[in-house]
Amino acid sequence: MTDNADGALNAPLNTLYPVLTALPAAASLRLQQHAQVVSVPAGAVVFDELQACQGFPFVLSGSLRVVKAAPNGRELPLYRVTPGETCIISSACLLGHAPYNARGIAETETRLLLLPNADFQALLGEAAFRDFIFQLFSERIADLMQLIEEVAFRKLDQRLAALLLGKGQRLHVTHQQLADELGSVREIVSRLLKGFAEQGLVALSREQVDILNPAGLRRVASN
Template identity: 45%
Template sequence: MLKHANAWKDRFPEFAGCRDAVVEQLMAAATLVTVPAGQQVFYPGKTCEHYLLLLSGSVKAQILSADGREVLLYRVLPGDSCVLTTSCLLGDSQYPAEGYSETDVSAFAIPAHVFHRCLQQSAFFREFVFRNFSTRLADVIKRMAALSFASIDQRLAQTLLAADGPTIHKTHQELALELGSVREVVSRHLKRFESLGWLNLQRGSIEILDAAALRGLLTGGD
């Protein structure tokens, strides 16, 4: 019987439902790994030894700017694979950025030699790997374009509107990391939004009062 069959079924049902013998071997070779919150998962120059499929938690991939600012590239969430990990495995290269677990994390770790063998022998696995890689890479490019060309007001409004509800439980420092900015700049813009009646700022949370005004920033309105 397959180890951790329920985890495969819950997070990666396409694997659980696949009848490819090579994929079944891959699933059998995967090990369940756990990482506590706040731990470095990879760093620049580290060799990639496993292909990771996230089951729970969140991992952030980031780079450091020339002035020492942390710039968020993307997050790996449950059901995702890591675009940098995939890139390093495909190119036989080392990590160019760093990754940290934001919460307690669990994932399936597939040894690199198993990854390469399955990539060669399974059409299903090739399609899965490259589909996820291209999707996540496109997301990273969109994010970098936004950081380069959109104003801080637009990026901030977009991040706030992307939350699950009207209340965002993030600090100004956490928002600054996502925006590739610094806390002082983000705080200044948040306070301006509050003075306009768009937000209500509390310690550790932000309440959206006028979502239409924030959306207006994204379409060029005031």
């Protein structure tokens, strides 16, 4: 399941994370020697709440879904990490020497390059890499603020309408998947979708939602 990163790795890694091409030779060598490629199957929990952060993950393929887990088993998605991005929570935990406060799940079969703590800290000594992390930090912060706004102030119909928009005219998705995305339950999503359909905003069929009236949905999303 795991093996040392070798030379053959560099091409895709550097393509996905261009900032790494600017590294001095010593840092680059260290990365090659200490980073490990890990393959995890879809659905695997890569890290979890209260767990110590073992290393910094670069996503080579697939994607991570980072969620906050409720005591009752429900999950609120916080953000996703796709190839070329980084996980703000991992950075924060490594920098603050704190345990994880969220759960990371492989959405599909996913290949990660895991960089041990010490080597991550060393990499931060490189200005280019540090700026790269900083940049992603600030983007994620904005996302999290948006999320706080949504869960604290928005009603579910607004959030659902917003979720449906901007993914094309026809969505192939189950009600359960939409509910998961909102941190809600299937019945409520069905109820709301039925309401949308009655208003002529969408048309429903099995595992499919057709957007009939995007403007109307936008109105619902932001009323």
